[in-house]
Amino acid sequence: MQKDDTEPSTHFIQNLIEEDLKTGKYEGRVHTRFPPEPNGYLHIGHAKSICLNFGLAKQYAGKCNLRFDDTNPSKEEDEYVKAIMEDVRWLGFDWEDRLYFSSDNFDQLYEYAIQLIKKGKAYVDELTPEQMREYRGTLTEPGQNSPYRDRAVEENLDLFERMRAGEFAEGERVLRAKIDMASANLKMRDPVMYRVLNAVHHRTGDKWCIYPMYDFTHGQSDSLEKITHSICTLEFEDHRPLYNWFLKELDIYCPQQIEFARLNLNYTLLSKRKLLQLVQEKHVNGWDDPRMPTLSGMRRRGYTPAAIRDFCERIGVAKSNSTIDFALLEHCVREDLNRTAPRVMAVVRPLKVVLENYPEGQVEELIAENNPNDPSAGSRKIPFSRVLYVEQDDFMEDPPKKFFRLGPGREVRLKHAYIIKCERVIKDENTGEVIELRCTYDVETKSGSSMETRKVKGTLHWVSAPHAQPAEMRLYSHLFLNENPADEKECLSSGLNSDSLEIIEKGFIEPFLQDAVGGDRFQFLRLGYFCVDNVDSRSGSPVFNRTVTLRDTWAKIAKKSG
RNA sequence: UCGGGUAUCGUCUAAUGGUAGGACGCCAGAUUCUGAUUCUGGUUGUCGAGGUUCGAGUCCUUGUACCCGAGCCA
DSSP states (O other), X not given: OOXXXXXXXXXXXXXXXXXHHHHTTTTTOOEEEEOOOSSSOOBHHHHHHHHHHHHHHXXXXXXEEEEEOOOOTTTOXXXXXXXXXXXXXXXXXXXXXXXXXXXXXXXXXXXXXXXXHHTTOEEEEOOOHHHHHHHHOOSSSOOOOOTTTTOOHHHHHHHHHHHHTTOSOTTTOEEEEOSOTTOSSGGGSSOEEXXXXXXXXXXXXXXXXXXXXXXXXXXXXXXXXXXXXXXXXXXXXXXXXXXXHHHHHHTOOOOEEEEEOOOOBTTOOOOHHHHHHHHHTTSSSSTTOTTSOBHHHHHHHTOOHHHHHHHHHHHOOOSSOOOBOHHHHHXXXXXXXXXXXXXXXXXXXXXXXEETTSOTTOOEEXXXXXXXXXXXXXXXXXXXXXXXXXXXXXXXXXXXXXXXXXXXXXXXXXXXXXXXXXXXXXXXXXXXXXXXXXXXXXGGGXXXXXXXXXXXXXXXXXXXXXXXXXXXXXXXXXXXXXXXXGGOOSOGGGGBOTTSEEEEEEEEEOGGGGGOOTTOEEEETTTEEEEEOTTTOBTTBOEEEEEEEOOOHHHHHHHHXX
């Protein structure tokens, strides 16, 4: 149905919130939270959740907390906490003074557990993990009660206190909720609330040797923070009745949980576990490898926060599982970078060109606009001389008709400079490889001059050989060959694209670029968008990461005609 | 097989009983000193079968497919 106005449509969570606002369900409050576990780096899938939670808060004049769900000391590290905070900020969001840790609630959670024991709603079990699995039943068969299920309250209290005191080894005792071993929802079959873990916690140190389970923590943490809309992914749908059970038995504030489908992206792995594996097995160079879908990797690759936010906006929010086309992400960066990135010239695979009729030793300074779509971006000077480099791909010895570039006897314009004509081709005597083009230039065709009369079909980028600076360039493409790498039965590495990183050790850049610093973004004319690497660049010798290529119609044509 | 979810262009996503719309992709054309950008136009869809209704993507019945769930992970 087309609306008369161009009012953007709302997704189901916005609809729910607006309904709540209308009925005054939470006194008009909207309070969300982004609750990562600090056991890995944030990726583009988390960006969806961050944009959703912080975005909703902003849209409805509410608040959004950052909370670390750190209930498993054996997997969590401070390094991740720092990285996550940096990534959320980089994405453009601010939790102000609302930084929380579930571990800050450990004392309160312990009290909650005691309350449930006293109500006869929790008990200490001593079934082994294997036994517990057997007692749990299956998807189609009910479970059986543990023989320890009906201990007296006093005994449970005593045992739980002794768990806390460190009297039991890991696995010997757990605290379980007493709910219903026959429930069709397995999450309700007396779930574990506390387990013994002799691990040092990144925040509480060795204060505890028992730790609450996520399921006994998350809902209460939301409750304590007075979250109104607790947004999470689909797989937690089955947990909702359990959270509500805890909250009800504890008689505390109850937020509303809403589940949405997590992001899937083709050619991309979005599982922290598998990303960790890529890092550990050294298939990539760390969490911030520019091929990684992590926010730190994408940042290093040259993606902008605005592009990622725009992407998250465009993919929508729904409950059906779906896979977004990577092309949409690329569209979003290109759109942002097209607006903002200065145009410069660089050659990736140099082919020497000598202009035979250009005076030896002469150098001209040409004026080049920095962004044709944005006059306010200004212009710069680029040197032009008798010897140049152009792109190897821009020459063909026996070109098809539609090839608008250089070939024997053909003419092209050099961007911001002159029209040149290819007169002779020089080849390596042994290999037959084309190593140099001898050309002539037409002095009357200088860009911007009034003499400019002729037009040619093709325009090439170039650099002046004596002025060019060598620079390392890294050309990235998909890490995986398979559209859905998660399907890969074999180990991760079997689906890896061996060409996902091509290192150009010696490309050439125009002089202007040698002072570029880490994080600077440019459009290399006709090649793509590049970002100066933050890690490996040194003063005066920047390393360039290719963020994304330009759309390439010629590549399509060339591919089609074989 | 039990419980919980989900099905709309190639891919996402709108339409809350009243003309199935948008975005990306793709195709064609215009402009272009980037085969970029920009601009025009085009392409294609309601999971199946019944039913209710003047009218169904939407309601009812029924079937099918897919996802999640048996960690002392989150």
